[in-house]
Amino acid sequence: MATKTELGAELELLRAQNEALRSEVRESPEKNMADGSRNETDAMDSLKQLLDEHGIDGENLDALRTQLTDEFTKLQKEYPIAILLSSFAFGFVAGRTFK
Structure with missing residues (x-):
C-alpha cells in the first residue's frame, strides 16, 4: 500500500x-x-x-436508405410479429455480446 x-x-x-x-x-x-x-x-x-x-456514391447511398426504410415499413405492416420477435432476438444477442 x-x-x-x-x-x-x-x-x-x-x-x-x-x-x-x-x-x-x-x-x-x-x-x-x-x-x-x-x-x-x-x-x-x-x-x-x-x-x-x-x-457507392452519395446519390446511391440516399436511394439505398430510402429503399431500405420503405421495405422495412412494408415488412413491419405485413409481418408485425416477425419484426417484434427479430427485434427481441437482436436485442438479446446484443445484450449478451456487449455485457
Missing part, C-alpha cells in the same frame, strides 16, 4: 505534467486545432475513397 508521502509526490508530479501540457496548448493552439481538422479531413477522404472503391 502506498504511503501518504508517495501519493503526495506522485500528485505533485502529475500537477507539474498537467501544467506543462496546459502551457504547451496556450503557446500553440493553432497547431493543435489544425492537427484535429486535418485528421477529420483525412478520415473523410479515406471513407470517400473506400465508398468509391465499392461503387
Whole structure:
C-alpha cells in the first residue's frame, strides 16, 4: 500500500505534467486545432475513397436508405410479429455480446 508521502509526490508530479501540457496548448493552439481538422479531413477522404472503391456514391447511398426504410415499413405492416420477435432476438444477442 502506498504511503501518504508517495501519493503526495506522485500528485505533485502529475500537477507539474498537467501544467506543462496546459502551457504547451496556450503557446500553440493553432497547431493543435489544425492537427484535429486535418485528421477529420483525412478520415473523410479515406471513407470517400473506400465508398468509391465499392461503387457507392452519395446519390446511391440516399436511394439505398430510402429503399431500405420503405421495405422495412412494408415488412413491419405485413409481418408485425416477425419484426417484434427479430427485434427481441437482436436485442438479446446484443445484450449478451456487449455485457
